[in-house]
Amino acid sequence: MSEEVKKDPEDSIDVGPPITVNRYGPGKRLNHWITATSLILLLLSGLSMFHPWLFFLTALFGGGQNTRMLHPWIGVVLFFSFFIFFFQLWRLNLLNRDDVQWTAQIGDLVRGNEEKLPELGKYNAGQKLIFWGMTFFILILIATGITIWDQYFLEYTAISTKRVALLFHSLAAVLIILLFILHVYAAIWTRGTLRAMTRGTVTGGWAWRHHRKWFKELAGRRRSDPAEYK
Amino acid sequence: MMDSPRTAVSNPPVQPMETNLTERDLIRRSATQELPPPERQLTPVAKLIDVSKCIGCKACQAACVEWNDTNPEIGENIGVYTNPHDLSENMFTLMRFTEWVNPDTDNLEWLIRKDGCMHCADPGCLKACPSPGAIVQYSNGIVDFIHENCIGCGYCVKGCPFDIPRISKADHRAYKCTLCSDRVAMGQGPACAKACPTQAIVFGTKDDMKKHADERIKDLNSRGFANAGLYDPPGVGGTHVMYVLHHNDRPHLYADLPDNPTISPVVQAWKGVTKYAGLAAMGLTAAGAILHGIFGKPNRVQRQDEEHAESFVQSGEPRKEDA
Amino acid sequence: MTNAWTDIKNTDLVVVMGGNAAEAHPCGFKWVTEAKAHRGAKLIVVDPRYTRTASVADFYAPIRQGTDIAFLNGVIKYCIDNDRVQWDYTKAFTNASYIVQDGFGYKDGLFTGYDEEKRDYDRSTWDYVIGDDGFVATDPTLQHPRCVWNLLKEHVAPYTPEMVERICGTPKDKFLKVAEMISECSTPTKTMTSMYALGWTQHSSGSQNIRAMAMLQLILGNIGVRGGGMNALRGHSNIQGLTDIGLMSHLLTGYLTVPSEKETDFNTYMSTRQFKPLRPGQTSYWQNYRKFMVSFQKAMWGDVAQADNDWAYHYLTKLDVPAYDVLRMFELMYDGKVNGYICQGFNPILAFPDREKNTKALSKLKWLVTMDPLDTETSRFWENHGDFNPVETGSIQTEVFQLPTTCFAEEEGSLTNSGRWLQWHWAGGSPPGEAQHDTYIIAQIFIRLRDLYKKEGGAFPDPILNLSWDYADPNEPTAEELAREINGRALTDVKDPTDPTKVLVPAGKQVVNFSQLQDDGSTMSGCWIYSGCFNEQGNNMARRDNHDPDETGAYLGWTFAWPLNRRTLYNRASANLEGKPWDPSRKIIEWDGSKWSGYDVPDISPTAKPGDVGPFIMNQEGTARLFARGLLRDGPFPAHMEPFESPVANVFNPKMRGNPVARVFQTDLERLGTSDEFPYAATSYRLTEHFHFWTKHNRVNAALQPEFFVEISEELAKEKAIDNGGWVRVWSKRGSVKAKALVTKRIRPLICDGKPVHVVGVPLHWGFTGSARKGFGPNSLAAFVGDANIETPESKAFLVNIEPSSAPKDKEASA
Ligand SMILES: Nc1nc2c(c(=O)[nH]1)N[C@H]1C(S)=C(S)[C@@H](COP(=O)(O)OP(=O)(O)OC[C@H]3O[C@@H](n4cnc5c(=O)[nH]c(N)nc54)[C@H](O)[C@@H]3O)O[C@H]1N2
Ligand SMILES: Nc1nc2c(c(=O)[nH]1)N[C@H]1C(S)=C(S)[C@@H](COP(=O)(O)OP(=O)(O)OC[C@H]3O[C@@H](n4cnc5c(=O)[nH]c(N)nc54)[C@H](O)[C@@H]3O)O[C@H]1N2
Ligand code: HEM
Ligand code: HEM
Ligand code: SF4
């Protein structure tokens, strides 16, 4: 039984005891952390240029010149790494009717009455919001980022365009940072989540509590055709 | 203490002197909020470029290259006299030639404008610059780039209403006319003004330059240029490089000199509300998260959750799902 | 220049015609801006192109190149017709009232005495009626039909505004506006200055262009006055010095002339040079010729030049032709008649017309020496550079020696500016690499030659063996030594002629100026007009006193101006017959009852009573000449002549081609094109960004104007489907170039005689060495013909054709 974990690193249940659920394989985790690292570096480097209070952050990158030079390249890494991630997850992040109800009853979540919420698949509406939000802002950031990346793309746009791009880059950066905070905080607040991205697994209880539909489905699937997993 | 020189043609002082422009004379410093007020106020200076006197000889360009020891590229001819074709990190000033047929007189006019930094009283470049001390403004009005502090981000380019700064591809630093701050600091006028054979470029205190401009405008009025005037655009708080234009009602004729330059509202929004609202939003969100993290109740998986999960996996096992 | 650069600030009207002062003389042009800013002066530009000077002008009028005489004669006619003449001046100070011989006349574009075979005039009738007293006959009332004034009136009569438009292409209203503005300067209190250069000189009728304006200035009373004058803007920083010091094949120093082969002895030579006055009581300054000449011979040959050997007159070369000008030298070279050529600071491959011919000519030399700080095209004429210099290196046998010299900034000495100021300068740096001063190199060549002559004898070694060479270091005379020699000194005590007991100049001392030079061998002077530059007071050229009492612009304490530190030539003419200034606010000198005094050195004997002596003491007449007698080869009055290559026929005589007396070599005649084949009127000129062919070696200048181009009108560009910034081929009968096209509103087609004439502008400055992009210059196209009087090539008017083309190929690509 326990070999099954190796064979199917994802979306499978390890009966335990205790029960663990495989949520992310190592590929996805690596992908996620590259993405996360990039964004953190971008945030730090970007913010160092965003406001003089934060200029000291340039020291992390070996000074202002390096910060300025590295930031867009990291942006490129982020872009690719995020979209590799994106194409693996986007279907599961499509919104459905449950998400609407979930969102409407978000107060119950905060108050700890998660039981009152509908049963969910692999992702809740909050995660989906973050997923699509990240997608959207990263698109904006890459588009505006390239527009203002004068070292290579100076000639292609007019200064007036660059000004707007810079404004939108800043705005998108702020918003993606808000999303990021939300995302990280949600991961921390929702205890037991972090290990999904570190070890790749969550406990059965976590899955039952937060993503019951997903859990039930995995449980069902697990029994459907053991031979499959052989 | 010697103040700024009064004219570019006056000979430089022969006595050794200390530099006139020091850290203590800064009235603005990029990305620096608490700048101590300067101990003294230098007399505001200005370079006045009388476009109606300029013969387009480019001596100013050559002098600028020589003084600043730059190395503009040897390009090609693309059917204009404007060479090099644009300002660059190696060409801080550029004569821009425009052929214009005056519809009122049907006469051809060859409008030749010396392009370069205007040394705005309210400099958009400085406003945009994220790097502390990369752009400074002295109390005499000179806006200068301090290259060792420059990170090469190019924000100054976007901040500038006149499209002046250029980022070097070689050392990734921003360059523009310094108003020869290094010369002015030592009691000399700008190199370009000194080289100008017709004194189309003059340099001195801003007040003197305005008076001089008045005389020039009267002369131009008497020659039929009713709209001659001084270009000292209020939108950027006035400039320390000013033009006398024969057609001051239509500055755009002169190779797209902005009619009414201001720091772009987009830039204002970017450097203004975005920063504050953004910082506030990020700060509050982060703080909220932290506070909630400390004081709020985390969303913990309960024992029952684990049991439910376990029992669901076990109990439901053999039966219904086989179908 | 009759006046000085600094004097231009005193003018009321600047006419820039035949030059482009802002562009070619930007620093001098500041005085125009001064006049405009502080006197409210107006600026007129008349040029085939709307130039940078035009960009700051009050009025611009276009003109077809080579037609200025028609324009100026038209203005003279306008002034006469409208009574805009300064009569007192004209009557008193010009030869208007002199009676001309009956034989003289003008018809069908030609003056009397034309000999088509010889391409020359018999000028014997072009002269005054001389009375029995030996003086010229005059009619001060100007009634006599044969007086100069009436002949002039008759001569300019055809040049109506309509005729001017027909010939020059200048729209009638524009011409009239210019004429009106100019004519206002006929009052004694308004002056106009004429600033001109190559736009007038580089024509086969160049001298006559200048005469036409000089005549106009005379009848307006503008010569000799503040803010007036005929101001030739000289080119190279020391080109004025070059002519002053006689670096032309027919000149000695100070405009003393080289004898012709017919003048076999000194007395014959002198007989035609010491002009006698033509009016009673007049001074003719050339009566002192002998003093200057003897002092010159003493400077050359010292003790060897003695009264009994006619001051070594036989040492002087004698000319068998009027001059060995550059065109003639290259013609001889082309014919294989020249063995060697020393090219000192000269780049003829680019500077002289018909490059193909000149390249062939150089290829026929045995050796060529170039003395130059730069790697010139001439020193590399044998090198193949693809389209840019398509020679077959293997077929050229000329041995080339490149001697690197210093540049002016690396040496001490003086430069004479257009205003005749000898300005001393000091070396700004030491010679780089193997470079040597020109004086050193010349001294070495001389010493080695002398040694050879000493050893081997030769046909006539004496002038070389006996040349004075009295320098502390014979290997390298210093600038100061040369300057002192030029100034001159007493060889033996010079006695006061009125009191022989008084010694004016003790032996060995510098003369104070040329007034102390003698014809008895007691003085020597290398160049009489420069005498005074370095006397016992010291080096006057190094003076830098910029005091200017009453701000007249004279600056008498600044350097030294020839002659005698005089700043405005003919300044006696600034005062009326009573000796009072025509315009009191513009006084230069004034007669105070006993002598002349004022702001400048009087151009007349300080005690010569007004009314007795005319102001133009260099002329036998004492007056200025509206009628030039036989002194110019092509006519006593300027008459319209077309350039040799012209898009239209001469309206006065369609059969006439070019200047009827200009010299044309047979080979070059065959290389002239016609307007059927070459319909467009080309001209050549400078750009501010470059100085000839030197500054393309400098990266800064090269960046400011990197690439060869030609300028054409939008109309021609459209007609020929030429794109702005695209490549074009331009070709003439003599050669072809490729250039970028600069399509501009500043050139417009001119309507001449009813048909449009398209102007093609070809700037000067590119070649195949240096930092700028490789290019061509106009001299691959221009014609090998010169002015009838001084052989300046007709670089300003030639015919070309033009078409869009591909880029030229350099060597690598074409090989
Ligand atoms: N920047 C710069 N300055 C220079 C020089 C240089 O190489 N570069 N060279 C120096 C030298 S050596 C000289 S000699 C001077 C020459 O100085 P300029 O004579 O002023 O210079 P160019 O450009 O040869 O010609 C002047 C003008 O004559 C016009 N022109 C041509 N033909 C005619 C005509 O028939 N009539 C009239 N009215 N105008 C005509 C041309 O369009 C041109 O604008 O410049 C000196 N100064
Ligand atoms: N088509 C056309 N042709 C023209 C003209 C035109 O307008 N149109 N203009 C004509 C005129 S006015 C002129 S003056 C000529 C100019 O023709 P050039 O006099 O042949 O041209 P430059 O380039 O001035 O050449 C002078 C050389 O002297 C060198 N030199 C500088 N200083 C020194 C020194 O101290 N010693 C020595 N030995 N050499 C030195 C320079 O390096 C340069 O190579 O061109 C003429 N040619
Ligand atoms: C320190 C930084 C971060 C931490 C601690 C973190 C943590 C986590 C955790 C624990 C999960 C699993 C949650 C779950 O599956 O329910 C997760 C999922 C995910 N994270 Fe992050 N993350 C970080 C940064 C980022 C960044 C920078 C991005 C994107 C730019 C990102 C994008 C995602 C996405 C797309 C998912 C999948 C969930 C979904 O699709 O909604 N994460 N992250
Ligand atoms: C996606 C690709 C990205 C590209 C190509 C990019 C590019 C750039 C560039 C060129 C700059 C100007 C400074 C410089 O040249 O280094 C910049 C500034 C900035 N970037 Fe990015 N960036 C990207 C993503 C991000 C992301 C994800 C963030 C936020 C986390 C971010 C935040 C910022 C911030 C805050 C600034 C400073 C803006 C200001 O000063 O107002 N960037 N970016
Ligand atoms: S590029 Fe401009 S805005 Fe950026 S740091 Fe340098 S000076 Fe400041």
Ligand code: SF4
């Ligand atoms: S012109 Fe541009 S670069 Fe110059 S001070 Fe003004 S904003 Fe700055």
Ligand code: SF4
């Ligand atoms: S003031 Fe100095 S730096 Fe500015 S254009 Fe003039 S010479 Fe160049």
Ligand code: SF4
């Ligand atoms: S130096 Fe003076 S006249 Fe020449 S281009 Fe510059 S501003 Fe104009």
Ligand code: SF4
């Ligand atoms: S030679 Fe130099 S200093 Fe003299 S006028 Fe020309 S540009 Fe000016």
Ligand SMILES: [Mo]
């Ligand atoms: Mo010249």
